[in-house]
Amino acid sequence: MYLTFDDGPTPVITEKVLALLEKYNAKASFFCTGENAKRFPDIIENIKTGGHTVGNHSYSHLYIFKVGGKTWFKDVLRTSPVSDSQYFRPPYGKILPCHYKLLKRKYKIVFWDVLTCDYSQNLTVDKIDKIILKYVRNGSVIVFHDTLKASPRMLSALENCLKYFSALGYKFCRL
Secondary structure (H helix, E strand, O other): OEEEEEOOOOOOHHHHHHHHHHHOOOOEEEEEOHHHHHHOHHHHHHHHHOOOEEEEOOOOOOOHHHHOHHHHHHHHHOOOOOOOOOEEOOHHHOOOHHHHHHHOOOOEEOOOOEEOOOOOOOOOHHHHHHHHHHHOOOOOEEEEEOOOOOHHHHHHHHHHHHHHHHHOOOOOEOO
């Protein structure tokens, strides 16, 4: 299965994620905003050094339906430490067909089949664990968020996921 992390890197949080991945001998993919990657280049380097993939998640994580297609597209292509990545995940999973066509020339566009909703302060770790257990299957692409907002739920849910599926013999791979 494929663990992915959106919206980072975030000091302390991303480093805790990297430590958990190392503990379980797991690899993952980090879809970072250009803004955060620019602010925290050492964390980007730690991600790469750990054998994980870094992908583009736009520069400033704009919502296409609020800012419009031209502004959004410019933000996605804005030069940053992640803009030349091989992979792209659209913020909020939203993309217009015309942008998809253009961006697939430059990137492998990555969506997911399991969204943990770890960013939702209304969910408990137990509820996130239930989402993961209900929807994950062999080959799943799971989305977590390495942000301050998600971290109170994400870190525990991530460790529970790693522990449970590792015991079943699953491998956690990077894209």
